[in-house]
Amino acid sequence: MAACATGVGPVPYTVMPSALVPVDGEHNKARDFGRAFCSALAHFKDPDGHSWGDCAKYIEIAEAPQAQAPFTTPYKFMLVGGFGGDCLKNVRAFAPAIAHLKDAHQIAVESFAVAPYASSEENGKSIAKHIDEGWAAEKVAAVVTIAGIVGGVWQPDDVRALVQPEHAWIDHGCPGNVQDGAASLTREVRHSVLRSSPLQVPGYSLVASSTLAETSSVLQPMWKRLSTYAREQDGEVVAWEAILPGGKYLGSMRADHWAIALPFDSLYKGIDRNRFPRDAMFEAMIRFVSSDISPAEPAGRAPGTEGVTVRHGS
Helix, strand or coil, X not given: CHXXXXXXXXXXXXXXXXXXXXXXXXXXXXXXXXXXXXXXXXXXXXXXXXXXXXXXXXXXXXXXXXXXXXXXXXXXXXXXXXXXXXXXXXXXXXXXXXXXXXXXXXXXXXEECCCCCCCHHHHHHHHHHHHHHHCCCCEEEEEXXXXXXXXXXXXXXXXXXXXXXXXXXXXXXXXXXXXXHHHCCEHHXXXXXXHHCCCCCCEEEEEECCCCCCCCHHHHHHHHHHCCCCCCECCCCEHHHCCCCCCEEEEEECCCCCCCCCCCCCCCCCCCCCCCCHHHHHHHHHHHHHHHCCCCCCCCCCXXXXXXXXXXXX
């Protein structure tokens, strides 16, 4: 009735939203991850060398920081960037965070580049082939999504428009087959995949949600359109559709879709809400997932022969 009263037409739902049910206690790890994030944040400085301040500014559920144990993990980690990630100029997802983990903790995170605009099916085959060949003796222990396009996007045309070559942040040498990958972002395709390919390993999902004021100017028009469908969204993805079915929910960061992963900072006009403690968040994620995965190893498999795949965006 309210929609009719304000003159907003009916929404043509081609795919119904995911079931809105509470995340049960076994799968809701938001409070535990909030503690891990706030504990990590206390050891990081912002780009100006100052404290990041109150942890609650960056995460929905903040917890008092605790002393951190020495950081070791038996797992290997592989990061796979999101849609068009390798076509972004002068920036790669979590690059400073990965460098910090290597320099400060001697923990290596491999960045695996998929074709920027290939379909999800092609990218999946590429990732599987790399794991089979490059991680010969290892198996995937878990999959982590960070603002992942799990259930698809409501406005794929808006996402496609962000990676057109006329934008300053796009490398002009990138391929032009944007439509191929954009087709895989649709909710119809993603829901079909979720129905036919249930998660085979433990899953973890960290989502992003921003207010209009917390969203970079270039993403604000999309944020406004997406707000028709959901309040909890990051300018590209509805937060509750970024959770892996059957996976563990790590909580919601107060960031837009680019701020949560991409260190643009002040490189480009219009990407003006990008300052965010990504390094602390990424380290907290590595720490938390490493400790949360069941320590029991399958018979015949030596400890340390499993890897964790981390995916941002698509």
